[in-house]
Amino acid sequence: MPPKTCALCENAKAILKRPKTGQQICKDCFFYVFETEVHNTITQANLFARGDRVAIGASGGKDSTVLAYVLKTLNERYHYGLHLFLLSIDEGITGYRDDSLETVKRNQQQYDMPLKILSYDELYGWTMDRIVSQIGKKNNCTFCGVFRRQALDRGAAALNVDHIVTGHNADDIAETVLMNIMRGDIARLGRCTSIVTQGEDTIKRSKPFKYAYEKEIVMYAYFKKLDYFSTECIYSPDAYRGHARTFLKDLEAARPSAIIDIIHSGEAFEIREEIKATQKIQQTCKRCGYMSSNDLCKACTLLEGLERGMASSGITDRARKKLDAEGPLPENLRTIPFYQPPSGNPNPTITIGS
Amino acid sequence: MVSESCGNPSVETEAIMSRRPKYDKSKFCIKCKLNSGAIIVRHAVYCKECFPALLSYKVKRILEPQINSKPELSRKKSLKASGNLSIGFSGGLGSTVLLDLISRIYLSHRTETKKEEGVTKPRGGKDHPRNEPVWKMVSVCYVEIASGFPGMSDKTQKIHQLLQENYESLEFIPIRLENAFDLSWWDKVGGKAALDANTDLTSDELFVSTAINSPDSDPVQKLRSYISALPTPTAIESAIHTLIRILLLYTARSTQSSHLLLGTSLTSISIKLISSISQGGGFSVREEAQEEWNPDSKGAVRLIRPLQEITLKECSMWAWWNDLLVVGKEKYPRGKDGIEALTKEFIIGLERDYPSTVSTIARTCAKLAPKVDAAGLCILCERPLQPGVQEWKSQISIRATKEPSPPSHSSDPSSVLHSLTSYLCYSCHTTLSSRSSKGVSRNSANTSLPLPVWASTHLQGLLVDVAITDMQPNLKEADEEIWLTHKVNPDEMKEAIGEFLLE
Numbered sequence: 112m113p114p115k116t117c118a119l120c121e122n123a124k125a126i127l128k129r130p131k132t133g134q135q136i137c138k139d140c141f142f143y144v145f146e147t148e149v150h151n152t153i154t155q156a157n158l159f160a161r162g163d164r165v166a167i168g169a170s171g172g173k174d175s176t177v178l179a180y181v182l183k184t185l186n187e188r189y190h191y192g193l194h195l196f197l198l199s200i201d202e203g204i205t206g207y208r209d210d211s212l213e214t215v216k217r218n219q220q221q222y223d224m225p226l227k228i229l230s231y232d233e234l235y236g237w238t239m240d241r242i243v244s245q246i247g248k249k250n251n252c253t254f255c256g257v258f259r260r261q262a263l264d265r266g267a268a269a270l271n272v273d274h275i276v277t278g279h280n281a282d283d284i285a286e287t288v289l290m291n292i293m294r295g296d297i298a299r300l301g302r303c304t305s306i307v308t309q310g311e312d313t314i315k316r317s318k319p320f321k322y323a324y325e326k327e328i329v330m331y332a333y334f335k336k337l338d339y340f341s342t343e344c345i346y347s348p349d350a351y352r353g354h355a356r357t358f359l360k361d362l363e364a365a366r367p368s369a370i371i372d373i374i375h376s377g378e379a380f381e382i383r384e385e386i387k388a389t390q391k392i393q394q395t396c397k398r399c400g401y402m403s404s405n406d407l408c409k410a411c412t413l414l415e416g417l418e419r420g421m422a423s424s425g426i427t428d429r430a431r432k433k434l435d436a437e438g439p440l441p442e443n444l445r446t447i448p449f450y451q452p453p454s455g456n457p458n459p460t461i462t463i464g465s
Numbered sequence: 466m467v468s469e470s471c472g473n474p475s476v477e478t479e480a481i482m483s484r485r486p487k488y489d490k491s492k493f494c495i496k497c498k499l500n501s502g503a504i505i506v507r508h509a510v511y512c513k514e515c516f517p518a519l520l521s522y523k524v525k526r527i528l529e530p531q532i533n534s535k536p537e538l539s540r541k542k543s544l545k546a547s548g549n550l551s552i553g554f555s556g557g558l559g560s561t562v563l564l565d566l567i568s569r570i571y572l573s574h575r576t577e578t579k580k581e582e583g584v585t586k587p588r589g590g591k592d593h594p595r596n597e598p599v600w601k602m603v604s605v606c607y608v609e610i611a612s613g614f615p616g617m618s619d620k621t622q623k624i625h626q627l628l629q630e631n632y633e634s635l636e637f638i639p640i641r642l643e644n645a646f647d648l649s650w651w652d653k654v655g656g657k658a659a660l661d662a663n664t665d666l667t668s669d670e671l672f673v674s675t676a677i678n679s680p681d682s683d684p685v686q687k688l689r690s691y692i693s694a695l696p697t698p699t700a701i702e703s704a705i706h707t708l709i710r711i712l713l714l715y716t717a718r719s720t721q722s723s724h725l726l727l728g729t730s731l732t733s734i735s736i737k738l739i740s741s742i743s744q745g746g747g748f749s750v751r752e753e754a755q756e757e758w759n760p761d762s763k764g765a766v767r768l769i770r771p772l773q774e775i776t777l778k779e780c781s782m783w784a785w786w787n788d789l790l791v792v793g794k795e796k797y798p799r800g801k802d803g804i805e806a807l808t809k810e811f812i813i814g815l816e817r818d819y820p821s822t823v824s825t826i827a828r829t830c831a832k833l834a835p836k837v838d839a840a841g842l843c844i845l846c847e848r849p850l851q852p853g854v855q856e857w858k859s860q861i862s863i864r865a866t867k868e869p870s871p872p873s874h875s876s877d878p879s880s881v882l883h884s885l886t887s888y889l890c891y892s893c894h895t896t897l898s899s900r901s902s903k904g905v906s907r908n909s910a911n912t913s914l915p916l917p918v919w920a921s922t923h924l925q926g927l928l929v930d931v932a933i934t935d936m937q938p939n940l941k942e943a944d945e946e947i948w949l950t951h952k953v954n955p956d957e958m959k960e961a962i963g964e965f966l967l968e
Binding site: 119120131132133134140143144147148151152155288289291292293294295296297300322354358361362365366367368369371372373375376377378379380381382383384386 | 697698699738739741742743744745746747748750802803804807808811815822825826828829830832833834835836851857860861862863864865866891895899900901
């Protein structure tokens with residue numbers, strides 16, 4: 112069979128089949144469409160303003176490695192005028208982050224971007240290894256997830272950036288849409304497809320890879336020869352998410368557009384007005400100042416449980432009542448430092464790690 | 466060899482762990498609290514005697530607020546539909562149970578006299594002969610799909626016989642899938658004859674060519690070309706569902722029906738919702754549960770799924786206890802590779818471990834509404850059209866770096882060329898254009914898809930005269946609110962801004 116020509120430029124030899132569209136295209140056209148689609152996503156949603164200080168949530172995995180590269184490329188090509196930073200969180204899981212953090216450090220040098228690494232240990236006084244040794248392998252994703260979200264915001268505040276971008280890709284978002292429908296999480300379903308999330312006094316967060324297929328991110332890293340680490344968390348994989356991911360992969364195999372189709376569906380609907388009215392209003396945590404739906408934010412609740420040796424109090428209502436019955440908060444209890452949203456001061460208030 | 470002290474955990478867990486009871490409190494019926502239970506419906510136990518009341522209650526709860534022409538949540542007025550009733554019957558479990566329940570709740574007591582302890586009593590109360598029935602006439606519609614797939618057996622006769630034996634008073638209306646391409650059927654249900662329209666699937670622009678319809682064109686042949694031109698098994702599955710739905714709706718209207726009932730169970734509706742969302746149908750998520758159909762303002766038909774709170778398991782028990790004969794539905798070739806079949810397998814598997822999954826899905830989706838107002842109707846599925854779909858698609862999934870041009874073989878001056886894309890909803894456009902690496906064989910080289918009669922008619926209404934189009938590409942039709950656009954070429958642009966150019 113004669114070699115196929117690229118379906119886009121109709122000139123060069125096609126060397127890949129595009130996962131998103133099934134078209135057979137050449138390498139240069141692939142780079143062009145991949146980067147342009149990310150650029151379109153950024154410009155359509157008006158993600159950035161000239162002069163913005165933007166932190167890339169960098170884990171050393173494929174998504175954030177490619178995101179750092181593409182953002183740097185687009186920033187130069189289209190003159191976004193952004194100041195880019197790398198921000199990494201060290202959860203304190205032996206053997207999980209070590210190699211990936213090395214990647215991030217290498218990226219810092221390759222891309223000439225300042226890097227800040229913030230650890231759970233530094234912020235909460237607990238590493239994930241210690242949390243797991245206290246609570247066992249069940250439910251620890253709750254701790255890690257809640258702690259990471261807040262750690263990123265706090266790291267960003269320390270870097271004095273306006274905006275955090277994360278490497279969430281189209282597969283992640285489609286999977287979250289399905290999962291939120293299947294478990295009836297209306298509040299999250301309403302916001303999981305938004306490209307930007309921002310509370311009143313939290314840092315703006317966005318997902319420029321919202322429409323980028325995981326397979327294409329890998330393909331981009333492969334052709335650009337970017338190196339990254341693929342690491343599976345050694346603690347408790349989320350069984351339900353695992354089901355949803357397998358299902359999504361099957362759908363993608365049946366029809367590759369399924370991922371983007373699910374996101375389109377998620378963007379087309381919203382929660383009905385009368386249901387919205389019944390949802391909780393956002394407030395700030397009385398103890399640490401971070402955004403919260405209750406008097407205490409989830410991270411403070413979880414941390415208090417850990418400190419007082421009743422870790423499950425952050426997870427179930429019954430355990431929380433038991434904790435409350437034990438008496439008031441001991442005076443010497445370790446708490447999370449009070450959260451200060453970025454002040455707009457152009458100079459970072461902390462030293463940037465090397 | 467496994468040592469005895471360590472044991473074999475995979476075997477022993479089953480032996481040591483006591484099974485969690487499937488019901489919450491006791492094994493006695495939750496309703497009468499006397500009989501021991503016969504079926505567990507999401508942790509609640511019911512006996513065989515109380516079960517019919519449960520199903521009847523669930524059907525009424527969905528259906529009755531929608532019977533009078535103005536939907537009402539708390540019913541005070543008597544039930545009186547503004548038209549007749551059509552029931553879509555596929556021969557599957559859901560529609561068999563639906564027909565049985567509807568006939569028991571609303572129809573049977575009108576033709577029978579009440580017998581209690583051997584004594585015949587006159588009908589009284591709500592059933593008193595002076596009270597008019599909810600619907601004057603009830604018809605059962607069956608769509609036979611066999612012609613679309615060579616080798617598939619035709620069940621019309623079997624279904625007709627079944628209905629005659631069990632539901633004598635109901636009118637049987639057989640419909641065939643090829644009716645969607647049949648002008649005489651279209652004429653019969655009150656449609657206006659249209660040009661023959663074909664769309665070319667080689668480009669995402671879906672260029673349409675129209676020609677004068679030859680009355681002898683064979684609907685079966687057209688149906689088969691329609692199916693063979695579709696690019697994926699998912700597309701075939703979803704296109705057939707759409708054809709069946711619209712055939713039923715037009716038929717219902719031709720029988721002056723105000724209501725069309727379908728036997729979609731809670732399990733099926735959850736599968737349908739996830740599958741539709743996975744095919745980009747988020748904008749019409751409400752229509753999956755219930756819809757008010759009135760595409761040309763000639764009379765509305767309310768499509769209701771009265772079994773939407775009854776699981777497949779409950780349906781099976783009902784059919785089993787009442788000896789209902791389920792004819793069954795034919796599966797089409799390669800159907801198992803489609804998104805709907807994958808979703809079905811996934812949801813049914815998930816429900817085993819997480820028993821509330823199906824009801825959670827349905828309840829979650831019931832809390833959703835489209836974000837923006839619709840910009841008309843999709844000409845293929847006649848559901849609301851979301852504006853801005855094509856712009857969205859082209860931004861996030863670049864499929865062409867050059868401007869597409871109409872296919873060369875259609876350069877025949879007698880045919881009209883237009884892109885179909887702006888008249889299709891996201892789902893239908895995806896159905897026609899999204900390809901797969903493991904797609905249906907394209908060797909047949911059939912990329913010309915004949916449009917169903919209603920789509921051709923809508924299209925004809927939307928497109929303005931060729932001559933006018935050529936002269937005024939941006940003419941807005943006064944009645945139809947549709948813009949025709951064309952790409953401005955560089956010469957045209959230069960002409961427009963010529964006076965500002967220095968060279």
